[in-house]
Amino acid sequence: MTTTSPASDHVLLVDDDRDIRDLVSAYLEKNGLRVTTAPTGRHMRQLLETAGPFDLIILDLMLPGEDGLTLCRDLRAGKFKTTPIIMLTARGDETDRVLGLEMGADDYMPKPFAARELLARIKSVLRRTRMLPPNMRSSEEARFLAFGEWRLDTAERVLLDQEGVMVSLSGAEYRLLRVLVDHPQKVLSRDQILSITQGREAELFERSIDLMISRLRKCLNDDAREPRYIKTVRSEGYVFAAQVEAQDV
Numbered sequence: 001m002t003t004t005s006p007a008s009d010h011v012l013l014v015d016d017d018r019d020i021r022d023l024v025s026a027y028l029e030k031n032g033l034r035v036t037t038a039p040t041g042r043h044m045r046q047l048l049e050t051a052g053p054f055d056l057i058i059l060d061l062m063l064p065g066e067d068g069l070t071l072c073r074d075l076r077a078g079k080f081k082t083t084p085i086i087m088l089t090a091r092g093d094e095t096d097r098v099l100g101l102e103m104g105a106d107d108y109m110p111k112p113f114a115a116r117e118l119l120a121r122i123k124s125v126l127r128r129t130r131m132l133p134p135n136m137r138s139s140e141e142a143r144f145l146a147f148g149e150w151r152l153d154t155a156e157r158v159l160l161d162q163e164g165v166m167v168s169l170s171g172a173e174y175r176l177l178r179v180l181v182d183h184p185q186k187v188l189s190r191d192q193i194l195s196i197t198q199g200r201e202a203e204l205f206e207r208s209i210d211l212m213i214s215r216l217r218k219c220l221n222d223d224a225r226e227p228r229y230i231k232t233v234r235s236e237g238y239v240f241a242a243q244v245e246a247q248d249v
Contacts (some may be wrong), residue, residue, distance in 0.1 A: 075106035
């Protein structure tokens with residue numbers, strides 16, 4: 001763990017391979033980042049409380065004890081839910097990439113990788129995070145986003161109906177719905193939605209964005225032929241048609 005400058009972005013690298021930790025941290029530090037390393041999820045949790053704050057977490061999928069998917073899910077459910085995450089793995093299976101991104105990762109790097117490309121992705125993820133629209137950032141402070149007969153619980157990342165019955169959402173479904181409710185009455189193209197929710201891995205989900213919209217409509221009991229909430233704008237994208245109110249309780 002070293003410090004290069006008080007203004008440098010601080011990265012937490014979690015990987016059980018010591019060679020990778022040493023090589024990657026040395027390269028990132030040479031290029032102006034501060035890097036703290038951890039070999040396991042347990043060490044990661046300790047460092048999050050004692051050595052932060054961190055601007056970004058690089059998280060290996062295959063770790064001893066708790067694996068990267070579990071850790072990513074827990075991070076997204078807790079107080080570090082807005083910290084950007086890049087996942088690393090030696091696996092080449094597309095299913096793992098989908099799972100990682102649906103758990104809330106912002107980007108994905110398969111091993112082996114070039115440190116130069118990882119640095120580029122770090123900069124890209126940080127840039128995207130800091131360029132989120134103002135209304136998306138401000139609504140982070142509200143616990144609930146209410147529309148129609150629904151409330152979206154931003155802490156638990158679930159939907160609640162008028163009776164308080166919970167509707168569970170996958171990570172990808174939550175992020176997609178969150179983008180829509182944060183931009184009501186605004187037409188969003190598929191490219192805009194994908195750039196906010198998935199970044200460089202957008203091409204992985206481009207073919208399934210319409211399917212995800214369909215799944216969200218079912219969750220909302222929204223008739224696809226005459227939708228109340230998520231309307232299709234032909235040749236342009238989608239618009240969230242309902243009024244949205246931020247609520248603390």
